[in-house]
Amino acid sequence: MKRHRLSRRFRQTVRLGVSLGLVIGLSSIEAHSFVVGSFIVRSIAPPVAAAPLSEIRDRGYLSIAVKDNLPPLGFRDETGQLQGFEIDIARRLAEEILGDAEAVVLIPVSNRDRISSVLENEVDLAIAQVTQTPSRERLVSFSLPYYLDGTALVTRHPEIHQLSDLRDRSVALLNGSSAVPLLRYRLPTAQLLGVESYQDALQQLEAGNATAFAGDRSVLSGWVQDYPHYRLLSEVLSTEPLGVVMPKGLQYDELRQQVNAAIARWRAEGWLTERAAIWGL
Known part of the structure; x- marks a missing residue:
């Protein structure tokens, strides 16, 4: 599988930017947009490539694909900084693996690029609302679940309390x-x-053409925060685990073990539950 290589100058620049928390100006030859911590840097060639854990430690940062338009999982706040439940997880992983929560390159991706960014070795990991399914497991590895998502319903009609109330609606x-x-x-x-x-x-919904809307519970949790006259029904239609997407291959075994061990510990300690509650999940 083809892997993107970075110039030595570019790697050194990113490493310096991560350690100092600064945006270092790059030449026009390397102009392509991505995020180091909370800062935007530009470069033409892909800024990072998937690597075994030893190489990640040598270069000094993780590269993680995330969402930037999906509150409360991953989104930009009013200052343009990335925030959300999955952003917290990405930074905590950087702290676990490298000892620095800011030693991470956060790369916003579209839904269609969440899996391919890992498959094509453009990032080390993806934490971008990816549900674990058998078809995806044939392509990439998944961590232990960090959140159980699923299909839920939102409505603003006070008479709708359960799924059966939507018959003929x-x-x-x-x-x-x-x-x-x-x-x-x-x-x-x-x-x-x-x-x-x-x-x-x-x-x-606002026009009265629909009584309810069915979507991802994680996204609808953010919806009802933005539009408080809507509420989630307690009944869910499905339960789907969200996991960290990682590349397959023996060379990535140590990385996968580190990620799984961290998530297992966070679950046992209650950190994941605490962060999910803070974000309204």
């Missing part, structure tokens, strides 16, 4: 999402309204 859901077969099975008489995005779903 209109329910919005993302086109092609895993919620489609779930709702067809659980609510065969409901009218399903396909939408292209969470924003589109909000518009349909």
